[in-house]
Amino acid sequence: MKSALIILDMQNELIHPQGKVGRNGFAETAAELNLVQKTAGVAQAFRDKNLPVIFVNVGFEKGYVDAISKQSRLAHLKETGALVIGEFGTEFPEELAPQEGDLVVTKRAVNPFHNTNLLNWLTANKVERIVLAGVYTHMVVDSTARHGDDSGLFVTVLEDCCASPDMELHRIECEKILPLFGTVTRSEDFLKTL
Amino acid sequence: MKSALIILDMQNELIHPQGKVGRNGFAETAAELNLVQKTAGVAQAFRDKNLPVIFVNVGFEKGYVDAISKQSRLAHLKETGALVIGEFGTEFPEELAPQEGDLVVTKRAVNPFHNTNLLNWLTANKVERIVLAGVYTHMVVDSTARHGDDSGLFVTVLEDCCASPDMELHRIECEKILPLFGTVTRSEDFLKTL
Amino acid sequence: MKSALIILDMQNELIHPQGKVGRNGFAETAAELNLVQKTAGVAQAFRDKNLPVIFVNVGFEKGYVDAISKQSRLAHLKETGALVIGEFGTEFPEELAPQEGDLVVTKRAVNPFHNTNLLNWLTANKVERIVLAGVYTHMVVDSTARHGDDSGLFVTVLEDCCASPDMELHRIECEKILPLFGTVTRSEDFLKTL
């Protein structure tokens, strides 16, 4: 069964110390957990086996004319000018930068399948299992697992490559919610089976 | 702003004592919480104001040829012959039966927007806010709130009209996860504002 | 490459002499062209090779509360009470009835992929080529070819298993429009390659 790695929202705005969201504490959490290096290692393992590596980020046009959600979440982004396409915040950290042949999917929603060509691309490339790494566990990772399962994909979540600002919430997701939509495992265990 | 009530998976299979899923304990939880009666009351309030009431259920053709998910969840349903369209398990409890003019949407997924005409229908009827009641909180209610928010709808969750078999999980959803995608409130408070 | 046959809107309302639409002339066209028998033969060839046969029909709840289109087309249907789910008009002619294992997809739109689980089902069943038979060529067949191509499917149209009330329009579709989205061929030629 062909797997693809999907790296979710691991962009500067969220995980870099100067990111407009990450600077409030989450960049530190991500650094302590070694999220970027771990995920970069998994990405290389996929590329070494000629398996697809997909980068998802979230971004909006300057002015946010393309934003849809009514939640206050979005209002906070606008205040700080966060997540503007083409700026630092929507780019990926150097150690994890997309390489030639990787797919980059830019979304305006939490769910990376929402209004993007991600599902068609996976099908066209005969991918049957999506392997998830990213932040936050209770936001984009959860939404991706749900939509992947509803669409008939096998889902694997690499729990040590995911995090939430509230790590207790991350734990509950990994123990009680994500297992309903796929398999939750650690990256080193998963890589043995790839 | 026009609201529509969406009643999620409150079908016999899950909440009736003879339902093939509910008989394992959840029907009792639902009865203790008075879920059906409370939701029926909310539905009547919507109809009295000429606002849409939408019933969602989950169901499959006999033989499950139309099932898509790869999760073991589905295997369990097949074993007991649960959730077959046209049978008792996909019907609604008498006290909560759809009335003329209500919309019924049958889904094959967790998310009621997935591969159904629910979103087009809401738009065509100029609905801007969806109000959610249903089971389970961490499954269909959560998936609906996420998809509604990504699609630009306002979302309200009536927490006393929702439940999960593990009510601790229901509580975490209502306190920490669902507020990220909408407003969580009690039905009596919401009805005052309708 | 795995193929699936999709039989489009070949339901009594359109092709039976007593159908509320077909009785105005198109049932006669369909009979002259031997559409039902030809398509039934193709369906049997697919089943003999264990390839999927999918029946699509269009239908609405009594009262048409689930109808979305704003076109006058729909108003005409309402006037005659046509295309109501569960009635004669949404059923298939006896010679072409779905058999055990076939999938039936009921849609509310022209395009059978619109708000249905058709695409997810094709993917879950590893179908890469859709083979189209149905009516009308310039309506559902054209919409299906377009959506299939945009979704990354190979598309084959069996021109002698399709028709429009205006057969000149059918001819233009087959010569100038459908070839942009797939391959147009005759059923006897296609079956040699199956």
Next chain:
Amino acid sequence: MKSALIILDMQNELIHPQGKVGRNGFAETAAELNLVQKTAGVAQAFRDKNLPVIFVNVGFEKGYVDAISKQSRLAHLKETGALVIGEFGTEFPEELAPQEGDLVVTKRAVNPFHNTNLLNWLTANKVERIVLAGVYTHMVVDSTARHGDDSGLFVTVLEDCCASPDMELHRIECEKILPLFGTVTRSEDFLKTL
């Protein structure tokens, strides 16, 4: 009823004399018909009334890793390196350039609703009627009209702001096919009603 103008694929690659597709004859057709100037005039009329103007283009990443269609159409694009995002071919002619506040939607498919946030955006902005100008009539304009109708939008096609390389095909679309999914009119007549 709120209208939005959607300008479809009127990008350099197709309508500029140096465009990799348009240079084969279609740029000349477009010039003779005065397509760009006419459409620019309509766009200004919409902006003057504070109504949305939406630009759609088609484009791919260098390497076309994000392309999905299996049709030879795409192979021809690859040969000439056409339609690459960020290059001249995906930009709009100067006289028709997007202005601040306009929405730009980039698609990988024929249909601009396919895997984009166009429908959610229209809903979020309470648009009920889409008004279409673009090229080619039998490709993107037809696909847009079909999808708009299936989604419950009112559709108006400005026939003098649309064209196909084969203008006979354009005529058949405007007379026999597009009227099934919306209203076909001339821009000067439409503007009187705006």
